[in-house]
Amino acid sequence: MECFRWLWAKPEVCCPFGAAFSRILAEVKAAEDAPMRETPVFLNVYDVAASVHWINSLFANHYSPLKLGGAFHVAVQIGNEEWSYGYRQRGTGVYRMMPRSLPHYRESVELIPTKLSEQEIARLYYFLAQQWPGCEYNLLQRNCCHFASEVSLLLGAGDLPEWTFRFADLGCAAAQAIGLLETSAVISGI
Template structure:
């Protein structure tokens, strides 16, 4: 009897570090934050500190092994106990040979026959519990995972660009509004000043005209002749 472990990895096999980081963050959000699942690779360990999984290849078996928790292609995330198997080491080896024939590399399918499906089948043969549902809830792995992450990055970048653009437009609007307000205030001041100047000019003309006419009449001591009054007005 020996304990069987499921090793779970984040699918970080993209050539882009940003994409891989996006996948890790997405898995944290969906798995840890929401309990939904994520984009994972899994492998089963039973005896000898070696883990077994399944992947695509053109010819031969898709079943392969590597040291436990040490798959160099992905990023190790966590280990889950699936219980204990009553099978002997030799029987487990025989099961792996059988699975190797049943799971050729070319039969790999992202949705219906991926590494998580293999681990479930292997665990069933070992007589242990099934994988937690969240491990394979998003069956899209490999290239599909990369595409999802890249699409997410593009959308985040676009959202950031839109936000920056909107902010710039808002700043311009505020500046224009302030400028327009200043211009309006300045124009208002100019109009007021102009009006005051016009009023002042009218007032000056009134001062110049009225008193002169008034004085010319007063200087006569009487209304006098129309010619004298007209002459007094003409001097203005």
């Protein structure tokens, strides 16, 4: 072990591979010792419109431990930026804004902080903008709740509370049951 003594030595001690290698080892050691930076993540919940506020208050009261659901718009807040998804004829349906800046803000639900770096978060936004075109928005099958759920999972922030998208899921199931929506499930090889 004596021949590897320089690995644990202070960076200013000369190592057999040169000063540049010593600096790299010092940077790696500093990075390992530094606490991992986490970015807070929240799910910001909005009433879809003022007219449904009373319905949402009945089924998803702020202070109730049991929330059944409601008609919500949701967005994921990552640090000081909020991401959401909506309909557009062309281009992406993904957009960014200041947190809690939309009308009819209801509440924020704290999620697990993300360990992604700022660069990884920026790449994730670009990826999602490509994967979520605005013309594919569907009120029941591909909406802001589905987008927020995917964002949250990709950030490592966990699942969204079920009550945020329960009514949309129930509406989708009911519409499919009575034949209003076509399912796009394709089973290959049958």
